[in-house]
Amino acid sequence: MLETHQHADVYNLMGFALRKTGDSKQAYTFYRKALDFDPEHKGALEYLGELYVETGQVEKAREPGGCEELADFEHAIASAKVN
Numbered sequence: 001m002l003e004t005h006q007h008a009d010v011y012n013l014m015g016f017a018l019r020k021t022g023d024s025k026q027a028y029t030f031y032r033k034a035l036d037f038d039p040e041h042k043g044a045l046e047y048l049g050e051l052y053v054e055t056g057q058v059e060k061a062r063e064p065g066g067c068e069e070l071a072d073f074e075h076a077i078a079s080a081k082v083n
Contacts, residue, residue: 008038016047024055049073053080 015030028051034044052061053076061073 005038005041008034008041008044010034011037012041012044012047015044015051019047019051019054024051027051046072050076053077056080 011030011034015027015034018024018030019027028048031044031048031051034041035048038044049061049063050073052058053073058077058080061077
């Protein structure tokens with residue numbers, strides 16, 4: 001299990017780095033790979049939600065809810081509506 005979680009962590013961090021450099025398409029691919037290894041990976045769920053908000057797919061951002069990071073999703077969504 002630890003190895004699977006480590007793989008998910010690596011893919012999540014790659015997705016994060018790609019999203020922050022503006023490569024949304026590749027970031028999405030890496031977040032999905034992280035979730036393939038660990039469908040409950042909170043970081044990947046949060047960052048995928050933020051990616052959806054940043055790309056104007058707010059309804060999709062609401063889908064991964066149910067985790068502790070929901071407040072971060074809602075903050076990102078509220079910020080997107082203001083801008």
